Amino acid sequence: MIPVYEGIKGLIFDCDGTLADTMTIHTSSWQETMKRFGHDCPVDFLQPLRGMPAEEIVTRFNRTFGTDFDVKKISDAKNKMSYERLKAVKPIMPVAEIALNFRGKLPMSVVSGGTRKNVLRTLKAIGMEDFFEAVITADDGMKPKPDPQMFMEAAKRMAVSPPLCEVFEDGDPGLDAARAAGMPFVDVRPYVNL
Numbered sequence: 001m002i003p004v005y006e007g008i009k010g011l012i013f014d015c016d017g018t019l020a021d022t023m024t025i026h027t028s029s030w031q032e033t034m035k036r037f038g039h040d041c042p043v044d045f046l047q048p049l050r051g052m053p054a055e056e057i058v059t060r061f062n063r064t065f066g067t068d069f070d071v072k073k074i075s076d077a078k079n080k081m082s083y084e085r086l087k088a089v090k091p092i093m094p095v096a097e098i099a100l101n102f103r104g105k106l107p108m109s110v111v112s113g114g115t116r117k118n119v120l121r122t123l124k125a126i127g128m129e130d131f132f133e134a135v136i137t138a139d140d141g142m143k144p145k146p147d148p149q150m151f152m153e154a155a156k157r158m159a160v161s162p163p164l165c166e167v168f169e170d171g172d173p174g175l176d177a178a179r180a181a182g183m184p185f186v187d188v189r190p191y192v193n194l
Contacts, residue, residue: 002094002168002191004102005184010160011102012151012178013132015112017050017170018188019099020122021092025085030057033078039067050171051145053113053138054078079115086118091126094191095168099131109134109154113144113173133158145173148181155181 004011017023027046034041045064049057054075062069099108110132112119116139123129134157136142136150143149155162167178167185170192178185 002098002186002188004098005166007164008166008184009106009164010155010158010166011098011106011108012154012165012167012183013095013099013108013110014051014167014169014171014174015110015119015122016114017092018095018168019092019110019128020126021090022082022086022122023050023170025089026082029078029081029085033074033081034061036077037069037074039065039069048172051113051169051174052171053144054115055138056113056144079118083118083121086121087125089122089125091128092188092192095188096126096128098168099128103131107133107158107160109136109158111136111145111150111154111167111174113138115139145171146176146180148177151177151181151183155183 013019027043030046031041055071058069058071058074108131114137116137119135119137134154136154155165162181162183165183167183168188169175169185170188175185175187
């Protein structure tokens with residue numbers, strides 16, 4: 001069972017791969033989008049970038065593979081493909097149960113590197129569109145994970161001191177961001193069977 005630490009006053013969840021089983025959708029959307037533009041997209045390239053905004057992933061792709069893709073064009077195409085597929089997404093129950101159990105008891109937020117449109121569609125698909133005091137996404141103009149800015153903003157919107165916010169994450173950039181924010185965190189990967 002995933003621990004909620006004693007004395008915690010607010011909960012912050014990543015969305016993709018943490019609350020919702022979306023990673024296969026995002027991975028296949030990246031692979032199909034890049035294939036359409038004439039390039040393979042290896043899974044081992046995507047794995048360490050979990051939780052990063054699409055634009056940042058395209059920028060890193062260009063650097064890694066020596067391509068010169070239009071960042072906005074590629075990321076928009078990938079996000080559109082993902083959006084179509086997200087309506088059927090399922091919750092990751094070991095994590096979703098925490099949100100279900102603490103709804104109305106503690107303030108909760110979602111902090112995601114995804115677009116607002118995709119995150120809201122995902123939360124609706126898993127029945128949690130009205131669970132969170134704040135939903136902070138790549139569209140909010142903040143520095144992405146691993147920078148702690150988005151987590152600090154979530155704490156502010158929940159009116160909870162950062163050290164009293166617990167973060168649930170499945171990606172290294174998010175875990176680094178939680179660490180930098182001084183927030184206790186749980187890497188959910190050992191608890192979920194994906």
